[in-house]
Amino acid sequence: MTTKPVTPRTDAVEIIQFPDAPPEEMTAYHHINFPGYPGFLALHFGSPETTVILSEIAAALIPTESYEGVRYPDLLIAFNANPAAIIPRNGYLIPEQGKPPDFVLEVASKNTGRIDETRKRRDYAGMGVPEYWRFDHTGGGFHSTGLAGDRLAGDAYQPVPIHHTEESIYWAHSDALNLDLCWENGELRWYDPVAGRYIPTASEERAAHIAERNARLAAEARVQRLEAELRRIRGQ
Numbered sequence: 721m722t723t724k725p726v727t728p729r730t731d732a733v734e735i736i737q738f739p740d741a742p743p744e745e746m747t748a749y750h751h752i753n754f755p756g757y758p759g760f761l762a763l764h765f766g767s768p769e770t771t772v773i774l775s776e777i778a779a780a781l782i783p784t785e786s787y788e789g790v791r792y793p794d795l796l797i798a799f800n801a802n803p804a805a806i807i808p809r810n811g812y813l814i815p816e817q818g819k820p821p822d823f824v825l826e827v828a829s830k831n832t833g834r835i836d837e838t839r840k841r842r843d844y845a846g847m848g849v850p851e852y853w854r855f856d857h858t859g860g861g862f863h864s865t866g867l868a869g870d871r872l873a874g875d876a877y878q879p880v881p882i883h884h885t886e887e888s889i890y891w892a893h894s895d896a897l898n899l900d901l902c903w904e905n906g907e908l909r910w911y912d913p914v915a916g917r918y919i920p921t922a923s924e925e926r927a928a929h930i931a932e933r934n935a936r937l938a939a940e941a942r943v944q945r946l947e948a949e950l951r952r953i954r955g956q
Contacts, residue, residue: 736785738778738811741792747829748775748794751857751908756922764919772798778811779821781847791843793824820848823896827855833862845877851896857906867903
């Protein structure tokens, strides 16, 4: 929520579609999509008509049908944006949106680990992205560390301080999202310091629904037993 709202362009612009992400860029599944974070973050932030939360979608300053100058962040979040413009463009065109994304995150892989820390870092700074984050589930096998964030100061990135709770848990605060990003035993977690709780994963949400259902069924069964016992007593 750091970039100020800018009215998107409404003049006629040729709709040139970005190409889909190449296979080597598609690294978000296990740590972003499978846990269900895009959906749960969307519920957390609300305002779906002006909030963009997408995974492995193109982001660029210039419309193009090639991969040159295009990045595909594993997670892109933009506030005060125009989600409807994403679909025909097949990506986030910064001049069309009137602002860069507020936040991007890359998940490490063997193929992309090095460029996440070098070329992508330069490219996102050049796009004016206020915060660029990196997550490596190995704890430093693909990136230089398990969790890293950069915040734009002028036209260059400055590292976000990382806090170590213990060897298997460390975290840092995103000003753009007002959330803490956490590396916990090789898993990416999101913590809301205002509410004092984690953004849930899909498995946690399912477990909570099952527990709620089981508690309701147990309560209903107890009521039925009590009613049966009451009928028995009255029938004596």
